[in-house]
Amino acid sequence: MAWNIIVASGDADELDELLNGAQEISSRLRPRATVRVASSVEELEQKRQKENSATELLILTASLPQTRSSPDEEHEPGLSFVKKLGPGAPACILVSGRMELYRVVQAINRCELLLLDSATSYIEDCLRLAGRLGIIPEEPIPDCPPLARIGAGPVGGPAAIKPGSDSGGAPAAQMIGGLTPVGPVAVAPENVVYALLEVDMPTDPRLATVRLEIHSPGKVRRRDAASLSLDVANIEQLMKECQDLKSKLSDNKRWKQYYAQWHADYLKLGERLSSLLWNSGSFKEYYYYADGAAAGNVRIRFNLQEPWFHGFWEAISLESGERRLVMLENTVTRRALGGNQLGEFLSNDGQIDAEDGTLNVLVVNSNVMDQSTPKGPDDLLWKTYWESRDGTLPELIHLDDEMKVLRGLPKLTRDGSKLEVNVDVVPRKRPPAGKAWSLAADVERRLKDRSRRYDIVHFAGHALFAEGPAADARGYLVFSGFPEPEAISIATVATWLADAGVQLVYLSCCQSSAASAALEFARNKIPMAIGFHWDLDDSKAPVFAKEFYEQLLTAKLKVCPAVNKARLALYNKHRAGDPIWASPVLIAQPMNWIQVEGVLKLAKDQRHRPTRRAPKPKPALLQPNAVVAA
Secondary structure, eight states, X not given: OOOEEEEEOSOHHHHHHHHHHHHHHHHTSSSOOEEEEESSHHHHHHHHHHHGGGEEEEEXXXXXXXXXXXXXXXXXXXXXXXXXXXXXXXXXXXXXXXXXXXXXXHTSTTEEEEEOSTTOOHHHHHHHHHHHTTSSOOOOOTTOOOOOEEEOOSTTSOOEEETTOOOTTOOTTSOBTTBEEEOSOOOOGGGOOEEEEEEEEOSSGGGOEEEEEEEETTEEEXXXXXXXXXXXXXHHXXXXXXXXXXXXXXXXXXXXXHHHHHHHHHHHHHHHHHHHHHTSHHHHHHHHHHHHHTTTOEEEEEEEOGGGTTSOGGGOBOTTSSOOBGGGTSOEEEEEOOSGGGOOOOTTTTSOXXXXXXXXXXXXXXXXXXXXXXXXXXXXXXXXXXXXXXXXXXXXXXHHHHHHHHHTGGGGSOTTOOOEEEEEXXXXXXXXXXXXXXXXXXXXXXXXXXXXXXXXXXXXXXXXXXXXXXXXTTOEEEEOEESSOEEEEHHHHHHHHHHTTOOEEEEESTTTTSHHHHHHHHHTTOOEEEEESSOOOTTTHHHHHHHHHHHHHHTTTOHHHHHHHHHHHHHHHHGGGOGGGTSEEEEEOOSSHHHHHTTTOOBSOOTTSOOOOOOOOOOTTSOTTOOOOO
């Protein structure tokens, strides 16, 4: 029997694009379908009735005019037409640029939304949605076990995965439980099932969405973006209050007085941020689905544009009202959004190439003398910013304690471990008094030296960030030196790190999670960064560093669980007493989450790494995990 595809749009250019997609769908059918065209709801209905049951697929715009002579109408006649289709109606691809229609379309039987945006590819999107609707076969996932079946779960509760079963005779690539399989993909780490919720927060929060991925060995299943419908005034007020709390915790003169109150204020802000999400039906639906599908193994990532980067997104709690912080039980991280210039990551980006079983860490010990004044760029913006600070830089008295922790990393590898840890600390020794030197120049030289590579760079020192719309937004890291320390823009440092292939940057300094730092690292394709919301208590910085690296080396170099476990350990010690557990922020840039999961996982492919000299033979008295000269 011959089939028909009807394409309907009131815009000639868009009609051409949709026709290309329809023709490609037709080419996949045997026998090929006849593609017919309509320019109004009236004409579409006439053609559909004429063809009767021979029409297999409708592709139409939500704003399709009612008649040829009528303009596009606000109530979207095309959408209204689809809603009225009864049982036995053909499958439908509805085309619109309105994200808020996603939930409306999901409620319509055999209907999918083709969302128009800057990334729309009409042919690819039409094929993808036609496969989802069962018009054409979806691309199979090669070498994958049968998909797990997702059941409905208890009434009113989340869905649940039923492991160990096949798909009941359905094709392996068939959509299951509203999720679309995607392939081929990397294997989930350690053969576990986990769910990822991606919350997208663009500059206009009215366009905020949530997406869902279920990762299991050999496959990823996705649900498309659903609107969050956030209240703009509410979220803007919350961002202001988050900034106020940061300022109180960073006030060197009054922070001790605020310690008795910080915990209550932090939890209240977290609960209000949580309410924003839980009051959205789409977030609640996706979270419960994820929780059931992955047996509670859920990650949440906030993809944020700069206005929202200052929020305490890590403080979100579960809906239960028990003040159970998600970040204490699972991964909560963020990704900096800033337009197309943030770029994509290649398939191997986000992993350390350590075929030789060596983890190389560069530690930048950037202490300064008390009451130091750094040298910055020779321009008015820097001079105005520094004069506005009304002060100098203090010496970081606990930096030596942090250096002891980092120098001891090789000893943390357990007996029988095949991993060797090398730590280079710069400066290697205290420079002679009165002799000119530059730590920035030393770090740049080391990172550009192609005979070595560094997987992690740990910067311990001062970071400077200006506030306000007319402020110096460059952001700086302060490198020690003589006759004066140097304030180097984060953008400059980021290029050094990116060129050297650094995979993780740990910023042990004040306010290092600021949007300025995250965006610059993102622009330079640095996969991961760890920073802090507010100025660190010097005595606690070594404590978190020790907890994090211990967990990293025992968690097979997986950054997310290392951050989680370090945070939980410090929470159990301090809770309301000290905010060190609440301050860390993990920024994960790779778009593909499977790369985030394995960001420091040892890999075998060295094609994207700088070349290096063969290692020198070790002296007989040097132990396998000894620190390289620091």
